[in-house]
Amino acid sequence: MYLGVDLGTSELKALLLDDAHRVVGSAAEPLAIQRPRPLWSEQRPDDWWAALDRAMLRLRDAHSAAMAAVRALGPTGQMHGAVLLGADDRVLRPAILWNDGRSGAECDALARAVPALEAITGNRAMAGFTAPKLLWLRAHEPAVHAATAKVLLPKDWLRQRLSGEHATDASDASGTLWLDVAGRCWSAPLLDACGLGIGHMPRVVEGSQVAGRLRASVADRWGLPAGIAIAGGGGDNAASAVGIGAVRPGQGFVSLGTSGVVFLADAVHRPNPAAAVHAFCHALPGSGTGCR
Numbered sequence: 001m002y003l004g005v006d007l008g009t010s011e012l013k014a015l016l017l018d019d020a021h022r023v024v025g026s027a028a029e030p031l032a033i034q035r036p037r038p039l040w041s042e043q044r045p046d047d048w049w050a051a052l053d054r055a056m057l058r059l060r061d062a063h064s065a066a067m068a069a070v071r072a073l074g075p076t077g078q079m080h081g082a083v084l085l086g087a088d089d090r091v092l093r094p095a096i097l098w099n100d101g102r103s104g105a106e107c108d109a110l111a112r113a114v115p116a117l118e119a120i121t122g123n124r125a126m127a128g129f130t131a132p133k134l135l136w137l138r139a140h141e142p143a144v145h146a147a148t149a150k151v152l153l154p155k156d157w158l159r160q161r162l163s164g165e166h167a168t169d170a171s172d173a174s175g176t177l178w179l180d181v182a183g184r185c186w187s188a189p190l191l192d193a194c195g196l197g198i199g200h201m202p203r204v205v206e207g208s209q210v211a212g213r214l215r216a217s218v219a220d221r222w223g224l225p226a227g228i229a230i231a232g233g234g235g236d237n238a239a240s241a242v243g244i245g246a247v248r249p250g251q252g253f254v255s256l257g258t259s260g261v262v263f264l265a266d267a268v269h270r271p272n273p274a275a276a277v278h279a280f281c282h283a284l285p286g287s288g289t290g291c292r
Helices: 045-062 064-068 104-113 117-121 130-140 142-147 154-163 170-176 188-193 216-222 236-244
Strands: 002-007 011-017 023-030 072-077 083-085 150-152 167-169 203-205 210-213 229-231 252-256 260-266 278-281 288-291
Touching: 002 045, 002 154, 011 045, 023 045, 045 064, 045 154, 045 216, 072 154, 072 236, 083 154, 104 117, 104 130, 104 188, 117 188, 130 142, 130 170, 130 188, 150 154, 154 167, 154 210, 154 229, 167 170, 167 210, 170 203, 170 236, 170 278, 236 252, 236 260
Parallel strands: 002 072, 072 229, 167 203
Antiparallel strands: 002 011, 011 023, 083 150, 210 229, 252 260, 260 288, 278 288
8 A cells, every 4th residue: 555645736635545556545635825925926834734634634534444554655746846944944934836936036147157057957047946036035035044954845845744854856856956957966056056055955866765754653643654665756747747657758748737737758868948848857767857
């Protein structure tokens, strides 16, 4: 038995699958977006955790035997969001989401500061990515920026709450503008341009790797076995690609959700930033993706 958790923009979903890939049960909880100013889009991470808790308790109550037999948990979710943690892992401010548009000027500043940005990341600097959000914070909320000890993506903050680990997968990390996508590792020059270092980042793993173990206290509350593996997981579309089998060159799909994506898998890193195509790592090791 396996458990999937998807932290979307408008809802959080949890899914129980048996070894034959049959759906045993599912639960979904709605999420709200806060827009305190024009162009801003934020969510409170504590609301994500509350939604996850409600969903898991519903699954526990409806499928207790299946929950007790879960062997691993796979997280996925919305990409590009900035969850800022202090040295004690406390959230410093609401998460700035992928569809937040406040950092347009910072995109230009980042491209000027690192002329090799597109060559390193395979992507144009756009306000939806994570890096410009940190430049905006350095200019407009310097105390928050200075207090930031870790920057996590949304699903990876859930991982931290579930396991205590700071980790992300290569597909989700590709959407930050801090990853050397071809090398599948963090880029020191791009982090430095945002006033950050490697120590501010979670470790990068592959989607199929174990990236944490479930805390006993959480497992007990939800009726899960303590210490089950938490996989690296993936960004939402990369994980969807694995789920539907779009993992070989030329395979792809169209996703029409809160955002729209045309996703194509490739065997190699083949960036095309001039055409505004996003070049991300796949959630599978050794694969590249192109998302238009």
